[in-house]
Amino acid sequence: MTLIRFKASQEQDVDLSVTYDAVVVGSGAAGGMAAHVLTSQGMKVLLLEAGKKIDINSELRSMEWPYDHPRRGEAPPGYHAIRFNEYNVRKPPYATKSAFKHVFSYVGGWGGSDYVKNILVDEKDHPYTGTKYAWVRARLLGGKTNIWGRLALRLSDYDFKGKTHDGYGEDWPICYADIEPYYDKVDLYLGISGHKENLPHLPDSLFQRPNKLTGSEVKLRKSLATMNRTVTPYRAGVTTDGVKNKYRSKCFGRGACGRRPGGCDIHAAFDSPTGLIYPAMDTGNLTLRTNSTAHEVLVDPNTGKARGVSFVDSQNHRTYEAKAKVVIVAASTLESARLLLLSKSRQHPNGIGNSSGHVGHNFCEHVMGPGVTGLVKDMVGAPPTLDDGKPGGFYVPRFRNLQDKQPGFIRGYGFEGGSGFSIFPDSAWDTPGFGGQFKKSVREHAGAFISMGGFGEVLARYENYVDLDPEVKDAWGIPSLRFHYEFSDNEKKMCEDMANAGKEMFEAAGVEVVGVDKNILTEGWSIHELGTARMGNDPKTSVLNQFQQSHDVKNLFVVDGSSHVSASCQNPTWTIMALAWRSCEHLADEFKRGNL
């Protein structure tokens, strides 16, 4: 695209006249990790972040009670969070013609939109088109890690070698042994809480102190053990014993995690700014420029290699260039695909790194919706314990299509669940009554209700893809993404099984089932989008090699979830960071050898 270019911005103290060793686009889990690894290897790095840097602690206000807020946590009039039915009945762009001044994704309606109104993007400024999709975006320093749910899981060779196991899709170009040392590094540097289970399909991490299961959760664990299934304490990307990092403190067990979308104002839960970026800045090797939206990876016309990035200042709408010897794209799965597709040149007419035509394709994620709620009668009236304020409930790892073969679907799903760990129990919403009796009833039942919901693998399919909309643009004039994406029969069959299996497990444990949800949530709901620039050994069918390095352009790397070959059913963020660490270590070695 053609935009007028201005001289370096004077508003921010960033020198754009120098050529940096590397420019990193995006400051979330992936970009933060790239900044950490490269600066610790002595490289001079410029980090460009589209969003602003905000005083995150005063946004999150983790411990604020609803009654201390003038609107019980709601945003001021004029703000609206898109509802489930709107996603399904209307077509994107969802904010078009909305009477509200500001429109947010559904996460804005979860536990108080006042706390995320400056974190989530305003859909009015950031339209997308095509098939229905609940796209959740956080544009600020640290991206979605400021509000993520912190379930931190590893993948196994059941995931990396899925094709070998069941014949579908592609194997990853790495196996578990390749990434294991980097999972270990992430665990030790950032801290993770959990309990060892020795499961081949959900490898253990190097855990800090686990959260204790509640009485109801222990009951379910005991019962599932007889079915050869596991209930394990929530594996939380939270430091419970502390890490060597002056920007973070260990979890106080305040039970505040579940009160609203993520957000921990003492930073016991991992977030990219305090976990990765501020320590990287302390090395003296990192320069940060916020409000900087990359819209093109620039190419040297003589070599075809990347020579830097063109970006728009989101406040003054002017365009600038950042020069670098290596370009690292980490804008999150869909934004990274968008940037690659936007970067068209004579050498790369389909977008940079896209000679295979696979950029934007093989788009996958997790399907969710089905779940079960139950009541453990003998826990009604049980007194609270000091362990109740934990940052998560439990996880039931995948149990389908490991040794067995299900008739209706391939791959598997896990359940996230909990009982009575939150400062404000969900069951309060449906508890009848008011006043003292109401409070007594809520307290008595807090640990007795138990619920869990499934997260299943969506198969990576070439037909599920994003491309650039030929007409619609965002508020900065950058072409928007267009979705061509829907769940297949495999996901629908898997969801039927999720609801049935959840009910069976509760019944087997003697939990009274009070609700079974069979509905599938809108595509995108899991916020785990993956696969749009997949890795592989064959440059004809993949975009990146095993080090997330472009097959076409050797000084271009894409280090976020777009590189994932399949979605697995485990939450992706810990894998995103382990892979980025591995790739950036390789990058720094190659850089020192002069190979880039």
Ligand SMILES: Cc1cc2nc3c(=O)[nH]c(=O)nc-3n(C[C@H](O)[C@H](O)[C@H](O)COP(=O)(O)OP(=O)(O)OC[C@H]3O[C@@H](n4cnc5c(N)ncnc54)[C@H](O)[C@@H]3O)c2cc1C
């Ligand atoms: C409410 C919620 C709950 C979640 N729960 C979990 C969970 O329990 N477990 C789990 O594993 N994952 C969870 N996730 C997902 C997790 O947050 C993401 O997997 C992770 O943040 C991805 O990291 P990323 O760096 O790819 O993207 P992001 O964290 O989104 O960061 C990308 C950054 O790039 C910036 N950017 C985008 N475009 C550009 C551009 N053109 N130029 C410059 N910068 C750009 C964005 O502003 C953003 O800061 C959750 C997410 C949310 C929102």
Ligand code: SF4
């Ligand atoms: S429970 Fe722990 S991780 Fe969660 S918000 Fe409180 S201190 Fe942070």
